[in-house]
Amino acid sequence: SLEGSGFSEEWFTNILQDVTKDLNKYGVCVVDDFLGEERADRILEEVRTLHSLGVMQAGQVVSQHVQDQARGKIRGDKITWVTGDEPHCSSIGQLVNVVDYIVAKANKHYDAGKLAQYNITWRTRAMVACYPGCDTHYVKHVDNPNGDGRCITAIYYLNKNWTPNDGGVLRIYPENCSDIIASINPCFDRMLFFWSDRRNPHEVMPAKIVRYAITVWYLD
Numbered sequence: 001s002l003e004g005s006g007f008s009e010e011w012f013t014n015i016l017q018d019v020t021k022d023l024n025k026y027g028v029c030v031v032d033d034f035l036g037e038e039r040a041d042r043i044l045e046e047v048r049t050l051h052s053l054g055v056m057q058a059g060q061v062v063s064q065h066v067q068d069q070a071r072g073k074i075r076g077d078k079i080t081w082v083t084g085d086e087p088h089c090s091s092i093g094q095l096v097n098v099v100d101y102i103v104a105k106a107n108k109h110y111d112a113g114k115l116a117q118y119n120i121t122w123r124t125r126a127m128v129a130c131y132p133g134c135d136t137h138y139v140k141h142v143d144n145p146n147g148d149g150r151c152i153t154a155i156y157y158l159n160k161n162w163t164p165n166d167g168g169v170l171r172i173y174p175e176n177c178s179d180i181i182a183s184i185n186p187c188f189d190r191m192l193f194f195w196s197d198r199r200n201p202h203e204v205m206p207a208k209i210v211r212y213a214i215t216v217w218y219l220d
């Protein structure tokens with residue numbers, strides 16, 4: 001619901017139209033300056049706290065060789081799952097509430113188009129991910145290749161003053177326009193939505209410095 005979010009009906013309506021239009025047209029939607037610097041800073045502080053508390057576990061191992069693992073070779077992304085009700089997670093919880101509202105409304109929006117094909121009733125918890133730099137990356141993949149129910153991937157980026165030298169760009173290879181590669185910089189207070197299925201193979205390019213993102217998957 002709107003009250004308590006601190007955002008106006010008009011703000012939501014504008015975002016809704018962007019998300020609905022871009023998702024239906026491109027299968028991808030980027031919203032910049034999503035929550036404003038003050039809220040985004042609070043979320044970043046919470047993620048840094050979670051990282052410093054050591055609650056993030058290795059999401060994937062970068063080296064498949066046993067001896068590398070034995071030597072504790074650089075591991076890939078580290079993740080933790082939060083509902084938003086845990087200690088140090090209240091701003092993350094507010095982010096999820098705002099995204100929930102947008103996705104629920106867009107799903108029922110008058111010009112929902114392809115979004116209307118879904119009946120989004122559920123979502124995962126929020127996955128807080130940290131790529132620790134040192135060229136950690138995520139190989140080209142589809143989030144939901146085999147119909148596990150996930151239909152929309154929603155990613156919120158928290159990387160202040162990001163520059164190309166920092167790496168960690170998200171590349172999306174839209175299935176139906178093979179010549180275009182969408183390169184999305186993981187910059188601070190940027191919100192991204194894309195179809196989770198085979199329409200959007202994507203990869204995280206090697207990150208040179210610590211790179212934070214929060215992902216929620218919406219299920220049909």
Ligand SMILES: O=C(O)CNC(=O)c1n[nH]c2ccccc2c1=O
Nearest residue numbers: 059077079129138155170202204213
């Ligand atoms: O951070 C990004 O820009 C994109 N990120 C991804 O595509 C992505 N996709 N699937 C995952 C599954 C487990 C752990 C991390 C991930 C992950 O970062």
Ligand SMILES: [Fe+2]
Nearest residue numbers: 141142143202
């Ligand atoms: Fe992914």
